[in-house]
Amino acid sequence: MKLSKIASKVRPSQTLSISVRANIKKAQGFDVINFSAGEPDFDTPYNVKEAAIEAINENFTKYTPYEGLLELREAVADTLERRGLTYSPEQIVVSNGSKHALKNAFSAIIDPGDEVIVPAPYWNSYIDIVNMVYGVPVVVETKKENVFKITVEELEEAYTDKTKALIINSPNNPTGVMYTKDELEKIAEFAVEKDIYVISDEVYSCLVYSKKMPHVSIASLGKEIYDRTIVVTGLSKKYSMTGWRVGFSASNAEVAKAIGNIQSNSTSNVNSIAQAAAIEALDNADDVAEEMLKEFQHRRDYIAQRVSDIPLISCMIPKGAFYLFVDVSKLLGREIDGKILETSRDVADVLMDKYNVAVVPSDAFGYSDYIRISFATSMRDIVEGSRRIEKFVKDNF
Secondary structure (H helix, E strand, O other): OOOOOOHOOOOOOHHHHHHHEEEEEEEOOOEEEEOOOOOOOOOOOOOHHHHHHHHHHOOOOOOOOOOOOHHHHHHHHHHOOOOOOOOOOOHHEEEEEHHHHHHHHHHHHHOOEEEEEEOOOOOOOHHHHHHHOOOEEEEEEHHHOOOOOOOOOHHHHHOOOOOEEEEOOOOOOOOOOOOOOHHHHHHHHHHHHHEEEEEOOOOOOEOOOOOOOOOHHHOOOOOHHHHHHEOOOOOOOOOHHHHHEEEEOOOOHHHHHHHHHHHOOOOOOOOOHHHHHHHHHHHHOOOHHHHHHHHHHHHHHHHHHHHHHOOOEEEOOOEEEEOOOEOHHHHHHOEOOOOOOOOHHHHHHHHHHHOOEOOOHHHHOOOOOOEEEOOOOHHHHHHHHHHHHHHHHHHHH
């Protein structure tokens, strides 16, 4: 008996694996600073939780339309409208988190052998999701001098007659960089000329730290690119609702119908109670989300400065999301306890094993010589964790 080829290719999420390892050490009594999780440490807003309790008490526990409650899709459409994106409720499908929305989107447009251009550094699940729908991920390693953003020249080089889609993630996980309107306009021209889809992962669009550089969706840049774009987003980051599993896709009517049909025969509707909570979040929790954003900015400013002050490592100040992408290349080639640090994974292992700090090595994101630090954790952990990273460098280098 053999497993399928897809089962043998798909890997467990490396970021989640590192969080599990950190939690095991915590359970053993170690004071572990977990910089690996992409999960806000705030509670879900009180009124959102109350809406869920009310839904339970009112026995709102039956099937809903498989594409999501109309009231919720209307709330999503209103939210997107405020960001310059006009979609009808019929163009929106509510899924079990943005990861599920991505899987649905690729399932709707990819045939076996179709190629998907994936700029690196990338969120680690992109590769596995493309593999699961029998597509072929074509990884393009972006350059530090281009601030880790893909260029049209790189797209032209990666394009073949099998190219079906391109992924854009802005703000980006793991780098925190954002594409400008001018950069997106050039990418949009390329996508329209080549007649390919764009999967626009905008789950971090709620976490942007400068009013001088607001988030721009590529779908907002004209009808031709609008028709070719599938926007994916969700509630996990903005409202600290990671466990509720509510995400969305917005696309042209034909694609949306295909996504809905796929979902109707896989998971059917998202949990009815989570949908009730999601309506409350979108309608009445933006003030709480704004307070969380301010706190994230405070944490970002602190840890970016602390890391920049540590010899031999460096980072950019992220424009969005809640990650630092830290260059550790100057640490490589050195020996610690008889072992040569050859990769960023070796650096991450030492930080975990000797200093009880969990970070994600950049090979999880298709890149070399970096680690990712999530500042979606308490200031106590940020202060102590940055102190331990500084100690690691000063002790050994």
